[in-house]
Amino acid sequence: MPPAAQTAPVVVAGTVPDEATKAAILQRARALYGAARVVDQMAIGSVVAPPNWSAHMQKLLAEPLMQVTQGQLTVEGNRVGIRGDVANEALRQQVASELANSLNPTYTISNGLRVNAPAQKVLDTVLARRIIEFESGQAVLRPSGMLILDEMAAALGQIGGRKVEVIGHTDNTGTREANLALSLARAGAVRSYLAAKGIAAASIAVAGAGPDQPLADNASAEGRARNRRIEFRVAD
Template structure:
């Protein structure tokens, strides 16, 4: 039976699975690209069975409501659809579930693990959208894409005015731990200095560097190491 996995976060999404034919695969990828800025396509075509009118229903299923879900996944296995992730309010959760149900025929069942992440942290998470603040290799100097992302983060930080926020730097495990701890702290300080220059109250920001001690991905792969080299923003 055909299965599909979509992982999405704000403006970025990845899709994997085996489609019954190239036309179905291309149509689904095109639908996602009409909704999201960045789409990573890991699908393929092969011999799998497809429920009646599956492709038309998937076109309706992959709508703009998915952009309300952060750190999420949408899984389709035959007639079973499940969605997981974070939303900013109970109203958004109900909207997502309503849109999913309306897109599908009664033959489908929908389950969910949608968690409401409300308040100031949700504002920062939505602005960061699982993107990485980029620095020059081995340095605490921001790249141009890094500065553009921090322009957005500064706006979000101004929205949570009155709350203290921790800016935490992390690295991968390449090199000496002591050097990585120093680099992660220096990068967090560079982020603090940048957003302060954009109007954020310096007294509202605390800074720390965790070096390689809290990885979120496998350091054995280039993609994993890139994900571990990150800046986090936490409302205290």
């Protein structure tokens, strides 16, 4: 864990059913993070907790959480959500798995952890300058393009729901107006495909640049092929 993360305050907030539950959670949090770091913002209220809820909350406050920076653990009844940054994809899966294994099967874990790497680099590495192919002159994905988008869907999951802009590009064959429309339609097709794979459509903006941002000279077939592309750009 980075030095700054080792001294950042740990805020424990929310409503618990009784003073004993509050005391038990605070005791566990202080044992895990150190008393000086824990900030108590819990309140006592008339909430109905599942059976053995206090014991389960203490199990959640365990070593796996120490691997998370900029984190947030939320609990609503038997629904648990974990957000924050971890060092790699294996750790992202491991933390959520260990938390789930500490609870009984009536609890569900929502894994909102993301790999603490520059999000744009994650997407660029997966795309690796490959071309997402469409049927000629259409916004219909070819199977090879779908395979790449399957990998991109996994990468988007790794970066934790960051907003992304999908930008379609074309070569300069045909009219500019037709190419602008085609590039936008292809970006939209990519968004639809990713949404079908579980990526929130609201997190993906689309744009069509047509032939206006070429990577290579359109004078050659190779150059035109490079210019017909889909670009992924992290928006936040």
